[in-house]
Amino acid sequence: MPVGIIYDKRYLDHQMGFEHPESPARLVTTMEMIESEKLLDDPKFKLIVPRPATIDELKLVHTADHIESVRRKDLMAKDGHLEYLDAGDTAVCGQSFDVAVLAAGGGITAVDAVLKGDVSSAFALVRPPGHHAFPDHSSGFCIFNNAAIMAEYLIKKKGFKRVAIFDIDLHFGNGTSDIFYRRNDVLYFSSHQDPRTQYPGTGYVHDIGEGEGKGYNICAPLAPGASDDVVQMIFEDVIKPVFEQFKPDFMLGSVGCDAHYSDPLSGLSFTTQGYGRYVDGFKKIAEKCCNGKMVLILEGGYRVKILGQSVINILKVLAGEKMPFVEKEIDSGESLLEYHQDLVKKMKEYLKPYWKF
Ligand SMILES: [Zn+2]
Known part of the structure; x- marks a missing residue:
């Protein structure tokens, strides 16, 4: 079965202003690179056109007021004039409402393609991103x-019992975490740059969930400079055992490629092949727990060429092929490794009432 690539040119119609890092160029370049690597001529990949989400599907996560306020702001934004949502860091341009609805629909389209057996797994290349969006407000370039809409769609509309979300963007997915913080049917794991040094300033190791959700929210705040070796250690020692005990019946990945060492927003030091290896680890868990049922959705990634290379490496990994873009490996160094060995200890300490290590 091929790997699905969900994309639509309409994703370019959402604009947040001149030189904004969350630009249409991110997807223009990524798709040009996917074409020049001939992925779309390869029967191992299948391009799928997304449908928009319905308002009822948006309401699986969002309040009617939030949906309406985005629509209203969007109507006010015309002729190149931008309007700003909520905290003021997310703009809409006149097409943004429709594009954001199509981004949410891109995720649902990908899930449906996997459920129908059209594709083995899929990567939805959408914008705007989503993991900083809360039920009642936008933030961090996310509408x-x-x-979260995909997870709720799987649970409420398709009868799935346990969905795991891994979030490997540079930033903590504070919106997604908040939505499922008190629930044990959605396991949320995020690795991200330490909140004391990076937006959004939350996502500490002690934030493990509340009530029934205790133990089902897992944060790995990484110190600036941390590279793939640190990620691999946390994955093997904490994440793999927890995910395998949770036994998800579907896996979702919030994939942002802004933790790359050259990304303008990044203090971390991931490589393009590091992204491929990271996703490969989750793919193996999905194969073990849920017949490989996994959908990835794009979050950040602001150095466009690197975003394209990382996305292609990830797509190749999903198809079981060799990664074409391999950079020089980065060694985090002894002191950072020690710091993160200590982080692993702390993570296990907080999580051991709920999981076996
Ligand atoms: Zn990000």
């Missing part, structure tokens, strides 16, 4: 929470 609707695409990953």
